[in-house]
Amino acid sequence: MLSKLFFGYFAVIMVALSLLVITRRNPVHSVLWMLVLFFHIAGLYLFLNAEFLAAVQVILYAGAILVLFLFVIMMLNIKVEITAERFIGEWPIGVALGLSILMLIYFTTSKLIQGPAGQFSIEAIKAETHTKALGKVLYTEYLFPFEIASLILLIAIVGAIVLAKKRG
Amino acid sequence: MVPLNWYIGLSAVIFVIGMVGFIVRKNILIMLMSIELMLNSVNISLVAFSHYLQDLRGQVFVFFIITVAAAEAAIGLAILVALFKNKAAVHTDEIMEMKG
Amino acid sequence: MNIPFPDLRPVTPEIIMTLSATALLILELIFKNKGVLAFIGILAAAAVMYIMPASMGETFGGMFISDSYSIFFKFIFIINLILTILISLRYIQRQKAEYGEYYSLLLFATAGMMLMASAKDLIILYLGLELMALSTYILAGIKRHDVKSNEAAIKYFLLGGFSSALLLYGISLLYGMTTTTDIYKIAEHLKATGVTTTLLLSMILIAVAFLFKIAAAPFHMWAPDVYEGAPTSITAFMSVGPKAAGFAVIGRVFYTAFQNIQTDWTTILIGIAILTMAVGNILAIVQTNIKRMLAYSSIAHAGYILLGIIAGTTEGLNAMMTYLFIYAFMNIGAFAIVIILDRGEELSDYEGLAKNRPLVAALMLVFMFSLTGIPPTAGFIAKFNLFTAVIKAGYTWLVIIAVMFSAISAYYYLRVVMNMYMKEMKQEAAIHLSPSLSLAILITVLMVLIIGIMPSMVIG
Numbered sequence: 001m002l003s004k005l006f007f008g009y010f011a012v013i014m015v016a017l018s019l020l021v022i023t024r025r026n027p028v029h030s031v032l033w034m035l036v037l038f039f040h041i042a043g044l045y046l047f048l049n050a051e052f053l054a055a056v057q058v059i060l061y062a063g064a065i066l067v068l069f070l071f072v073i074m075m076l077n078i079k080v081e082i083t084a085e086r087f088i089g090e091w092p093i094g095v096a097l098g099l100s101i102l103m104l105i106y107f108t109t110s111k112l113i114q115g116p117a118g119q120f121s122i123e124a125i126k127a128e129t130h131t132k133a134l135g136k137v138l139y140t141e142y143l144f145p146f147e148i149a150s151l152i153l154l155i156a157i158v159g160a161i162v163l164a165k166k167r168g
Numbered sequence: 169m170v171p172l173n174w175y176i177g178l179s180a181v182i183f184v185i186g187m188v189g190f191i192v193r194k195n196i197l198i199m200l201m202s203i204e205l206m207l208n209s210v211n212i213s214l215v216a217f218s219h220y221l222q223d224l225r226g227q228v229f230v231f232f233i234i235t236v237a238a239a240e241a242a243i244g245l246a247i248l249v250a251l252f253k254n255k256a257a258v259h260t261d262e263i264m265e266m267k268g
Numbered sequence: 269m270n271i272p273f274p275d276l277r278p279v280t281p282e283i284i285m286t287l288s289a290t291a292l293l294i295l296e297l298i299f300k301n302k303g304v305l306a307f308i309g310i311l312a313a314a315a316v317m318y319i320m321p322a323s324m325g326e327t328f329g330g331m332f333i334s335d336s337y338s339i340f341f342k343f344i345f346i347i348n349l350i351l352t353i354l355i356s357l358r359y360i361q362r363q364k365a366e367y368g369e370y371y372s373l374l375l376f377a378t379a380g381m382m383l384m385a386s387a388k389d390l391i392i393l394y395l396g397l398e399l400m401a402l403s404t405y406i407l408a409g410i411k412r413h414d415v416k417s418n419e420a421a422i423k424y425f426l427l428g429g430f431s432s433a434l435l436l437y438g439i440s441l442l443y444g445m446t447t448t449t450d451i452y453k454i455a456e457h458l459k460a461t462g463v464t465t466t467l468l469l470s471m472i473l474i475a476v477a478f479l480f481k482i483a484a485a486p487f488h489m490w491a492p493d494v495y496e497g498a499p500t501s502i503t504a505f506m507s508v509g510p511k512a513a514g515f516a517v518i519g520r521v522f523y524t525a526f527q528n529i530q531t532d533w534t535t536i537l538i539g540i541a542i543l544t545m546a547v548g549n550i551l552a553i554v555q556t557n558i559k560r561m562l563a564y565s566s567i568a569h570a571g572y573i574l575l576g577i578i579a580g581t582t583e584g585l586n587a588m589m590t591y592l593f594i595y596a597f598m599n600i601g602a603f604a605i606v607i608i609l610d611r612g613e614e615l616s617d618y619e620g621l622a623k624n625r626p627l628v629a630a631l632m633l634v635f636m637f638s639l640t641g642i643p644p645t646a647g648f649i650a651k652f653n654l655f656t657a658v659i660k661a662g663y664t665w666l667v668i669i670a671v672m673f674s675a676i677s678a679y680y681y682l683r684v685v686m687n688m689y690m691k692e693m694k695q696e697a698a699i700h701l702s703p704s705l706s707l708a709i710l711i712t713v714l715m716v717l718i719i720g721i722m723p724s725m726v727i728g
Contacts, residue, residue: 022202038208053211065241087194098185109466111464118221133224145331213437225443240402247406
């Protein structure tokens, strides 16, 4: 019962925060609401026994990505932003589309048949600690995607410099 | 215990909110944030699946998605900065050099 | 814990590609002449092409597979890479976008495509896709002083990010249903559980994501703007590489993971293919900018190529692959002609070109004929081969529609030819000839003609 109450709190707050993110006029406010949202998502991860991911969520999303957003907003002209029109003219169509897609997802996933259970039960992860268990899988079974991820980060560095460097 | 369907429902709602935000907002920064919302909703559902299926693959996938999201944000914002240097605009209807 | 060292032989092409891409980043500091970098890039690509046939096998716990299917697609990607490097050499100098990172990013994008074609696991598939997409976003915006290029990059980026979010949502549902991300294990598991509505939803989401990548209608909106705004060499690159990679993935994922709902996705793809052919061919007619026209033409070609997947036979898949192979040559060839002209982006720039520059006009004529599908060019062989395979699979009515749209396409392709041969010249057309560009045009025109005359070369 208590866990359901906790989930209820998280769900209501997270939906409200997401709505705030996409409706605010001032992008700085959006980023700040998003920050609160990311902390809640990290809380939800703790709830799902994913401690390491909760930490990564806070460090990477809240600590790095959102700060990047804030930096860029500071470079842009916020005064124009605040006076400009927020939504496209056809926004009711967009909302209706969204609602119908939500209904579609609801009806199709409500009959979801779960796949077979794997070997990482809560007890098994607890015995090994979450970070260690995740690390073992990541550096053995998932070594190859891990290497590709490093290439993607390299591209990001190169790309950011190529695109945003001062004209020389 | 909370049923798995609740998590899927929550993730679907946030996914659709992100999608609607992407479609209806004019500000490119908010559109970028909407994409981040969608990615986060996917992460929620993957972590939930991973927990309920007792399998770590979902969490490993989330790890990669977060990495890619960081790279994507860096590149997207760099493109935006380049655009802003040439033309002080972050609204979709202001960047209509080409008929879309 | 004892972990066996993975067998690296099947991934050697990818390793060489990424190592050379990284090396190019460092060499850029040493060599002031960027042509050297281009040369190294071509050497790397040639080396990869040389060792690729020997790289058959599976590795990394079955996450990566190198089979004849993926190797054929990798050939297309590498041909695309080499031709793009050849046509960009002088062009990016002219466009004042000559950064050493340009070639490195081209190699990284190609490595991403190669990973996509070889992915046996959805995680590899996603990461390969992002490696390709992120590099291409940067390349589309590499003329950072040009607003149009910036706009192209931001539009490509926003829609690319949106489509990959859809892909991820589809993958997450698939994972929830099967507890695995391995494409072949997913197929096995789904055969046991049967068709559910969740499976259909996840199939639709994944399909939409890849239809965005191949620019099929109604997910094509980004293509004309991005193709027009990006540097022309990158437009050529984007119109072949990512499209072929998208088809490679659709071919593998849909034929294996979604095998038990083949009738469902075939129905959806038939609708998409007809719409794509209609939108591409009809909207191409009203364009006045040749890059936009070629963008719509590439949308239309995506529609034809989808027919190969719809056929649902090995023959159809083979015809699709041959089509993409031929399409790479004729499309890059057409873009090379756009690059060779000093002012070649508007259709009116081609008026009277035949009197002024007869050779350039004749070459453009070959590429336009090939894109229309007129014999004796390769484009005819590609279409003929594809349509025969689709008729054999029992979709005669679909082929009739495709042929009708092909006839419409003759109008806008031949209008370029008309402009060149029938109209009066307005001004002298200046051209920028360079050895590398001539080589690229020579390769493409020879391939288009040789395949057109001796089709047994590729079809066998």
